[in-house]
Amino acid sequence: MQEVMKKRAKELxxxxxxxxVIGWKKNEFDYDIxxxxxxxxxxxxxxxxxxxxxxxNLSKFTFQHQKNDTKTLVFLKPCDTYSMTQMVTEHRVxxxxxxxxxIPCFGKIDIEKIKADGMTGILSVTSEGxxxxxxxxxxxxxxxxIDVMAERCLACKSKYxxxxxxxxxxxxxxxxxxxxxxxKELEAMTPDQRFEFWRGELSRCIRCNACRNxxxxxxxxxxxFDNPESGIAQKAAADSFxxxxxxxxxxxxxxxxxxxxxxxxxxxxxxxxLHLLNRKFISDINGYYGEYQAGEEVGQRAPLVNFTKExxxxxxxxKGGK
Amino acid sequence: xxxxxxxxxxxLFALTAxxxxxxxxxxxxxxxxxxxxxxEGMKMSEKLKTSRSAKDFFFPQTEALVNFKISGKKIDxxxxxxxxxxxxxxxxxxxxxxxxxxxxxxxxxxxVDTYYKNRREHGTIVTxxxxxxxxxxxxxxxxxxxxxxxxxxxxxxxxxxVYFKANTEKGEKYIALVSSLxxxxxxxxxxxxxxxxxxxxxxxxxxxxxxxxxGGGKTEQYFGSPKWAELSExxxxxxxxxxxxxxxxxxxxxxxxxxxxxxxxxxxDSCMYSDFTKMAHGNPRLSxxxxxxxxxxxKLVYYPENHDEVFACVGCGRCVEKCPISMNIVKVMKTLxxxxxK
Numbered sequence: 001m002q003e004v005m006k007k008r009a010k011e012l013x014x015x016x017x018x019x020x021v022i023g024w025k026k027n028e029f030d031y032d033i034x035x036x037x038x039x040x041x042x043x044x045x046x047x048x049x050x051x052x053x054x055x056x057n058l059s060k061f062t063f064q065h066q067k068n069d070t071k072t073l074v075f076l077k078p079c080d081t082y083s084m085t086q087m088v089t090e091h092r093v094x095x096x097x098x099x100x101x102x103i104p105c106f107g108k109i110d111i112e113k114i115k116a117d118g119m120t121g122i123l124s125v126t127s128e129g130x131x132x133x134x135x136x137x138x139x140x141x142x143x144x145x146i147d148v149m150a151e152r153c154l155a156c157k158s159k160y161x162x163x164x165x166x167x168x169x170x171x172x173x174x175x176x177x178x179x180x181x182x183x184k185e186l187e188a189m190t191p192d193q194r195f196e197f198w199r200g201e202l203s204r205c206i207r208c209n210a211c212r213n214x215x216x217x218x219x220x221x222x223x224x225f226d227n228p229e230s231g232i233a234q235k236a237a238a239d240s241f242x243x244x245x246x247x248x249x250x251x252x253x254x255x256x257x258x259x260x261x262x263x264x265x266x267x268x269x270x271x272x273x274l275h276l277l278n279r280k281f282i283s284d285i286n287g288y289y290g291e292y293q294a295g296e297e298v299g300q301r302a303p304l305v306n307f308t309k310e311x312x313x314x315x316x317x318x319k320g321g322k
Numbered sequence: 323x324x325x326x327x328x329x330x331x332x333x334l335f336a337l338t339a340x341x342x343x344x345x346x347x348x349x350x351x352x353x354x355x356x357x358x359x360x361x362e363g364m365k366m367s368e369k370l371k372t373s374r375s376a377k378d379f380f381f382p383q384t385e386a387l388v389n390f391k392i393s394g395k396k397i398d399x400x401x402x403x404x405x406x407x408x409x410x411x412x413x414x415x416x417x418x419x420x421x422x423x424x425x426x427x428x429x430x431x432x433x434v435d436t437y438y439k440n441r442r443e444h445g446t447i448v449t450x451x452x453x454x455x456x457x458x459x460x461x462x463x464x465x466x467x468x469x470x471x472x473x474x475x476x477x478x479x480x481x482x483x484v485y486f487k488a489n490t491e492k493g494e495k496y497i498a499l500v501s502s503l504x505x506x507x508x509x510x511x512x513x514x515x516x517x518x519x520x521x522x523x524x525x526x527x528x529x530x531x532x533x534x535x536x537g538g539g540k541t542e543q544y545f546g547s548p549k550w551a552e553l554s555e556x557x558x559x560x561x562x563x564x565x566x567x568x569x570x571x572x573x574x575x576x577x578x579x580x581x582x583x584x585x586x587x588x589x590x591d592s593c594m595y596s597d598f599t600k601m602a603h604g605n606p607r608l609s610x611x612x613x614x615x616x617x618x619x620x621k622l623v624y625y626p627e628n629h630d631e632v633f634a635c636v637g638c639g640r641c642v643e644k645c646p647i648s649m650n651i652v653k654v655m656k657t658l659x660x661x662x663x664k
Contacts, residue, residue, distance in 0.1 A: 123457065
């Protein structure tokens with residue numbers, strides 16, 4: 001797969017169709033992947049990778065290149081195409097400035113799961129078929145891939161690409177997923193239990209803004225939390241409840257626009273399951289306004305900015321969603 | 323040197339906590355380790371590092387500085403500070419222990435930061451030697467010996483025992499506090515562990531990372547390097563690296579309007595943020611490239627220049643582990659260092 005992608009990227013560069021390629025390159029370790037821009041065939045030959053560690057969603061990295069006169073090639077996995085479609089729908093990115101190649105994804109490995117199992121001093125990790133082989137200073141171990149796959153991949157919602165100029169590999173399908181199971185578990189809790197759960201999780205927040213900055217739905221040029229004039233631009237919590245509010249406000253802001261790509265939870269240095277807040281909104285929107293998946297189609301009307309006579313009445317909130 | 327059997331560690335914690343507040347690294351539900359106030363039944367984490375560094379104990383993320391209470395035309399100025407109680411932090415690693423010295427050189431020089439000093443004076447640091455360093459570790463690059471950690475008391479943990487050695491007066495006091503559980507010993511096991519750990523250190527991926535290409539007087543050489551653009555290309559501009567870093571010490575002072583007064587507090591700031599150097603006239607660092615460059619130049623050039631060639635990085639590797647796009651000081655040192663070698 002990687003070799004096919006490299007070949008195609010070099011062809012498009014050589015023909016002048018595009019002048020830069022957004023992809024991934026390996027950093028210090030096998031699992032250490034950085035989004036990167038390639039401008040020459042040599043750079044692609046040297047550094048371009050696509051493997052089971054290429055988790056970062058490249059959609060948002062197109063931002064800084066959309067005002068260029070020439071086209072940029074970007075490789076998007078199925079779930080990344082939902083983010084891109086949503087950004088195009090919202091006119092946040094200039095579609096004409098991009099050449100999009102849809103690529104297949106077989107599920108990404110979450111190195112944190114391997115580390116949580118006590119593996120340290122990791123010298124190499126290789127993923128072949130169903131096996132993930134970890135070689136460390138303190139011994140080796142082979143995992144079954146499904147046991148160390150990212151949570152968002154275990155609950156994969158789609159192998160289908162919603163936007164592209166060309167595809168590499170076979171087109172996939174929208175998947176049956178159990179991604180709302182955890183939401184249901186949370187809904188089944190008493191309000192006090194749920195409050196405790198979220199206080200426990202969110203109290204670890206360090207307000208680093210990684211979730212916001214990685215989020216393809218967070219596309220404001222200047223965030224309200226960064227604006228000293230806004231009166232709420234705190235870099236840290238002024239009181240112990242504030243970090244909770246930051247996340248709740250952010251979840252509201254991306255409600256109906258979040259495609260559930262899972263970048264927020266992937267980048268969180270404190271391992272807060274932030275995607276669960278977004279999934280709760282998605283699940284509620286599905287329930288109140290009918291099944292809706294953000295980023296499915298360019299130009300779709302989102303339920304929260306649309307009106308139909310079947311819409312739920314606003315007092316549903318006071319009735320606890322009943 | 324003193325020793326207790328490992329199974330008595332809980333008793334040691336209980337005895338310590340009777341006299342002083344004790345903090346130990348413990349596993350959170352999500353699998354990360356963090357320092358928490360010890361209570362009965364709490365299990366010490368077996369992880370090498372806590373997710374956040376130990377700097378929080380002396381330089382917390384948010385700290386109340388002064389409160390203003392307004393009633394009519396009267397403004398009361400209230401100092402919210404309380405004299406800190408004595409506390410013990412158990413299980414600080416050598417990298418974090420070194421970071422306290424770096425923070426001291428900023429906060430304890432004239433004008434002394436009395437908020438920081440208050441906490442620093444009341445804290446006793448019990449360090450724990452590393453025996454299973456991880457692939458992200460590179461403290462030896464900055465001349466730190468993880469088998470001989472600094473701190474008030476140094477500790478070593480083997481399969482069956484924990485060994486202690488006091489390094490300071492505060493450390494002697496701590497040893498006296500828990501002496502009923504300790505027995506004197508020669509520490510042969512500790513020496514064996516040091517040898518074994520050093521062998522592992524030599525095999526770490528960053529074992530050959532050198533700081534020689536950096537230090538004071540290198541500003542002109544690196545400031546204008548074209549490499550910064552490439553290195554900072556994918557930077558999200560989040561504050562993860564600065565907030566998990568044990569030596570990053572920048573802060574902002576903000577006012578919180580309570581409706582009937584003002585609570586003035588300080589909070590960690592990050593040079594990665596877009597408003598970091600925003601001033602009345604505008605912002606001298608307009609792009610992420612400039613913000614990114616600032617962070618690494620500060621650690622590798624400016625700080626050593628102003629502090630007798632001590633670097634403002636302790637090689638703890640947290641930024642290596644936590645950066646959402648896997649860009650870090652190691653990559654910066656390798657990329658710029660290569661340039662120097664040419």
